[in-house]
Amino acid sequence: MRWGAEPLADGTTRFRLWAPDAETVAIEIAASTLHPGEGRGTAEEARTSLTPTANGWWETTLPAPPGTRYRYRIGDTAVPDPASRRQDGGVHGWSIVRDHAYAWRTPDWRGRAWHKMVFMELHAGTLGGFAGITQRLPAIAALGVTAIQLMPINAFAGMRGWGYDGVLPYAVHEAYGTPDDLRALIDAAHELGLSVFLDVVYNHFGPDGNYLGLYADRFFHRDVATPWGGAVAVDEPAVARFFIDNALMWLRDYRVDGLRFDAVHAIDNPAFLDAMAAEIRAALPDRHVHLVLENEHNDAARLRPDAYDAQWNDDFHNVLHVLLTGETSAYYGDFADRPAQRLARCLAEGFIYQGDPSPNHDGKPRGTPSAHLSPTRFVSFLQNHDQVGNRAMGERLTRLTDPAKLRAATALMLLAPQIPLLFMGEEEGSDTPFLFFTDFHDDLADAVREGRRKEFAKFAAFADEQARARIPDPNAESTFAASIPQPGPDAPAWRSFYQHLLRLRREQIVPHLADTATMPVSDGASNDLPRIRSLGAQATGDARVTARWRLRGGKILTIVIDLADNPAPLPAAPLMISEAEARSADERTGSTSAETGAAASPTPLFTTDDRFVAWIE
Numbered sequence: 001m002r003w004g005a006e007p008l009a010d011g012t013t014r015f016r017l018w019a020p021d022a023e024t025v026a027i028e029i030a031a032s033t034l035h036p037g038e039g040r041g042t043a044e045e046a047r048t049s050l051t052p053t054a055n056g057w058w059e060t061t062l063p064a065p066p067g068t069r070y071r072y073r074i075g076d077t078a079v080p081d082p083a084s085r086r087q088d089g090g091v092h093g094w095s096i097v098r099d100h101a102y103a104w105r106t107p108d109w110r111g112r113a114w115h116k117m118v119f120m121e122l123h124a125g126t127l128g129g130f131a132g133i134t135q136r137l138p139a140i141a142a143l144g145v146t147a148i149q150l151m152p153i154n155a156f157a158g159m160r161g162w163g164y165d166g167v168l169p170y171a172v173h174e175a176y177g178t179p180d181d182l183r184a185l186i187d188a189a190h191e192l193g194l195s196v197f198l199d200v201v202y203n204h205f206g207p208d209g210n211y212l213g214l215y216a217d218r219f220f221h222r223d224v225a226t227p228w229g230g231a232v233a234v235d236e237p238a239v240a241r242f243f244i245d246n247a248l249m250w251l252r253d254y255r256v257d258g259l260r261f262d263a264v265h266a267i268d269n270p271a272f273l274d275a276m277a278a279e280i281r282a283a284l285p286d287r288h289v290h291l292v293l294e295n296e297h298n299d300a301a302r303l304r305p306d307a308y309d310a311q312w313n314d315d316f317h318n319v320l321h322v323l324l325t326g327e328t329s330a331y332y333g334d335f336a337d338r339p340a341q342r343l344a345r346c347l348a349e350g351f352i353y354q355g356d357p358s359p360n361h362d363g364k365p366r367g368t369p370s371a372h373l374s375p376t377r378f379v380s381f382l383q384n385h386d387q388v389g390n391r392a393m394g395e396r397l398t399r400l401t402d403p404a405k406l407r408a409a410t411a412l413m414l415l416a417p418q419i420p421l422l423f424m425g426e427e428e429g430s431d432t433p434f435l436f437f438t439d440f441h442d443d444l445a446d447a448v449r450e451g452r453r454k455e456f457a458k459f460a461a462f463a464d465e466q467a468r469a470r471i472p473d474p475n476a477e478s479t480f481a482a483s484i485p486q487p488g489p490d491a492p493a494w495r496s497f498y499q500h501l502l503r504l505r506r507e508q509i510v511p512h513l514a515d516t517a518t519m520p521v522s523d524g525a526s527n528d529l530p531r532i533r534s535l536g537a538q539a540t541g542d543a544r545v546t547a548r549w550r551l552r553g554g555k556i557l558t559i560v561i562d563l564a565d566n567p568a569p570l571p572a573a574p575l576m577i578s579e580a581e582a583r584s585a586d587e588r589t590g591s592t593s594a595e596t597g598a599a600a601s602p603t604p605l606f607t608t609d610d611r612f613v614a615w616i617e
Contacts, residue, residue, distance in 0.1 A: 001245040002238070004083030004170060005070070005097050013064040013097050017081070018238045019215035020056025022074050024049065027060060030069035030094055047073065056216070056238065066099035079211040083242070084155070084171045085249075086179055091155050091167050091209030100253065102183045106190040111257045111288030112146055114309050115376050115513040117195065118414075118502060119421035120145045121384050123434075124153055125160060126484045127424065130177035130185045137188055143427055143495065144502025147195035149260060151385055153182065154201075157208035158439025160480045162385065163199070164262065165206030165438065169246045179254075186255055195257035197290070198250050202243045203266035204228035208444060226266045234272040244276050248283055258290035260312070265296040277307040292379060298351045298367030303377045310419060313378040315352040317387050319343045320409050323543050323563040324382075324401040329459045331360040340539035347416065347547040347559075348537040350378050374532055375417040375549065376513060382409055383423040385434065389483075392456045392471045394433030396425070398488055405563050407497065408611035412561050414501040415606060415614050417513055417532060417549050422498075425485030429494035435472050437480040445475045504606055508616055512551035541568060548574075551616075559614045567611050574615045 006014045019025050029046045050058035050072075064070065071078050071094055080087060084095035120140055127133050133148070140148060152163030155171040163173070172179050186196045204226060205212070212219045219239050224231035233239050250256045264273060277291055293302060293311045302308050319335040319342045322328060328336035335342055335352070342352045350370035358366040370377075381387070388396055397406055413420045425432060440448050453471050456462040462471070472479040488494065513532060535556070537547035543564040549557045558574035607613040 001083075001249065002241045003245055004081060004085065005064070005095070007066055007097060007100075008061070011063065011065060012061050013068065014059060014061045015050065015064075015070070015081075016057060016059045017050065017072055017215075018056050018242075019058055019072075019074065021217055022058070022215040024075070025052075025058040025215075026050065026073040027062070028071050028073055028078065029062070029064060056218075064097055066097050066101070068097040069094040070097065071095055074211075074215045077211070077214060079214065080168060080209075082168065082170075082212055083245075084168050087155050087168065087171050087174055090174065091157050095171075098179070102180050104183070104255065105187045106255075109190040109255070110286065111290075112193075112195045113288060113514070114290050114419070116146055116510055117290070117419050118144060118146045118505065119149050119197070119379070119419070120147070120424060120427070121149045121151065121421060122424050123151045123162070123385065124173075124176045126434075126480070129175065130181040134185045134188050137185075137192055137194060141192040141194055143499050144506060145422065146193070147197055147257070148189060149197040149199060149421070152199050152201055152262070155209075156206050158441075160437050160439040160477070162389070162436070162438075164201050165208070166201055167206045167209035169200070169202075169243075170249060183254060190255075195288075195290075197258040197260055197292070198254075198256045199260045199262055200247065200250070201262045202234075202246075203232060203263050205232075208440060228266075232267065234267060234269050240272055240275070244279055247276060247280055251280065251284055251289055257288065258292065258309075260292045261294065263294050263296070270299065270302065273302060274307055281306065296366070298353055298370070300351070300354075300368045300370040300373060303370075303373055310377045310379050312384075312421075313346070313350065313380055313418070315342075316346050316378070316380040316413075316418070317382060317384075319346060319352060320382060320412075320563075321387070321397075324397060324405050324409055327400075329461075334358050334360045338539070340541060340543050340545055344537035344539045344545045344547065347545065348534040350375070371534070375534065376419055376532070378418045379421050380413050380416065380418040381421040381423070382406075382413055383426055384421065385423065388423060388434045389436050392459070392462055392468075394435035394472075394483065396431055396433065398429055398431040403490075404609035404611055407608050408561055408563060410497070411501060411606060411608055411612045411614070412559060414498070414505055415509060415557075416547070416559060417509065417551065417557065420505075425487075427495055427498045428485075428491040429488030430485045430491075431488050432484065432486045433482055434485070435479050435483045436474050437476075437483060438474045440475055449473050449475060501606065508605055509551075509557065512553055512555045512557075512616075514552055544568065555616055557614065557616050559612070561612050563611065570607065570610060570613045574617065 008014060015027055017025060026047050026049050048060055050060045052058050069088055071080055081095040085098035086096040088094045088096055122133055124133060152166055153173055153176055154166040155168035155173050156163060156166040159175045172182055189196045218236055219233055220230035221233050222230040247259055290309045293308050295311055303311055319339050322332050322335045322339045346352045350373050351367050353367035354369045355365045355367055357363045383397055388394055438448055452474055453468040462468045532551050535548040535550055537545055540546050544562040546560045551557055560570055605614045605616050
């Protein structure tokens with residue numbers, strides 16, 4: 001890898017730093033290496049100048065075995081290695097030369113096919129770090145989840161945080177455990193058949209501990225504004241290399257199975273995204289490696305077999321949140337009008353906004369056409385860290401809607417062909433909030449606290465200053481403690497509910513989701529079967545939708561959901577699919593197999609609370 005400290009076979013280590021603005025660069029080696037049980041010396045042992053090479057790079061090779069503690073000196077300022085693999089003393093402390101001595105127990109693990117994924121998003125800090133998550137893995141696997149997705153685990157300032165304010169993307173956050181603790185977690189997950197995904201942030205750095213601007217101002221486009229300052233300059237070769245190598249590190253050195261790329265709309269460089277995906281896939285052809293986007297642009301062109309497997313579909317959450325809670329403030333206003341029709345479009349075509357003007361985006365068009373994509377290109381969720389934690393008081397849906405409506409929406413998420421994602425605690429009906437928390441100090445802590453409160457001024461409930469003062473202080477330790485998920489009062493019933501639905505998905509839905517567009521033949525897919533496709537969805541009431549899909553092998557999945565306060569009776573059997581409807585679906589998806597539905601089965605696959613029913617025939 002181009003960036004960072006690279007141990008060599010002869011016992012030396014090559015150190016590299018891109019510092020095009022620096023006049024001199026030196027490396028300082030601490031008086032002791034870091035080994036378990038040994039003291040951590042802080043005295044400087046040696047300072048060596050790095051040699052400038054081409055295009056702003058500096059390097060040197062020194063006798064520095066794994067565990068060596070080092071830092072760079074730019075002028076009078078000591079800085080960590082921006083590609084540090086491990087820190088001692090936080091993001092302002094010493095970097096540590098990495099050690100690859102871990103002996104994997106699951107070296108033959110190749111991952112799971114994409115269509116088999118059921119995600120659970122986890123925050124390592126609130127779950128007791130890597131060791132705490134490892135202890136929970138058997139229960140997660142027994143539930144029927146097939147993949148965990150860790151919120152960012154790279155190093156950020158302080159002990160507590162969501163991870164999206166990271167400043168050292170290559171280093172594991174110290175409070176969560178060591179690099180080997182993370183490897184042990186991944187090993188244990190693979191032993192249980194669980195894939196492991198990692199959320200990575202390539203669109204910005206946090207406000208505390210980012211020294212790159214000191215010696216590499218070209219790392220940023222200062223004239224391109226983002227919510228976090230100047231945009232990351234991924235069109236600069238050294239910067240692109242920084243992030244692509246980081247993605248490859250997590251996939252190779254830690255054997256994670258996939259990455260979720262945070263808010264790539266803030267990167268706003270499709271060429272970089274495509275190049276990164278192409279290099280990752282070329283580097284790891286013998287494993288199931290999956291790449292997922294968060295992208296407010298709803299850019300369907302990125303969702304293809306040689307690029308990205310899927311996108312988090314915020315549209316699914318947003319419209320269901322409106323139907324479940326009646327909330328229409330801020331961005332929910334984009335979904336307030338005709339929510340049932342919008343949900344129908346989401347189920348049939350993926351994105352709701354496909355070039356339509358978005359009131360929340362000043363009336364500008366958002367999104368691109370997506371009806372031609374397989375449903376498995378979309379990750380659906382009712383709750384996640386954003387949609388819970390970005391609420392002022394961090395309320396989960398258990399506190400915002402009727403349990404019967406929530407069960408119906410959950411059944412939709414878990415039985416529809418889109419890829420489902422749960423948020424930790426959801427499976428136990430948790431009503432614990434998940435709040436926004438940080439660990440900043442002094443002026444920065446004040447700025448974050450006040451900025452958080454001003455952010456909600458556009459919400460009616462927090463329009464006045466006194467109401468905003470009730471919003472928990474992100475820097476208070478009590479805010480973090482309140483966010484540790486606890487089982488809800490009906491936890492056994494909720495867990496049984498999720499377990500039953502996930503068993504139905506595994507046995508009745510997943511075998512028919514293998515799509516030639518997303519699935520290699522070696523995984524059991526047959527090219528002579530038509531790809532899965534929507535047969536359309538219709539709003540049949542103000543809060544009622546009927547949706548149908550033709551799955552692989554000709555199976556037809558029908559779902560009816562009704563989230564009205566007073567739902568109408570559910571149908572006793574699925575409606576027949578007419579030839580006209582099938583032809584219309586063909587035109588949307590580009591398919592040519594306009595087959596009509598089979599005879600309706602009188603026995604539903606699942607039904608709940610007179611609000612949801614599903615058949616598969």
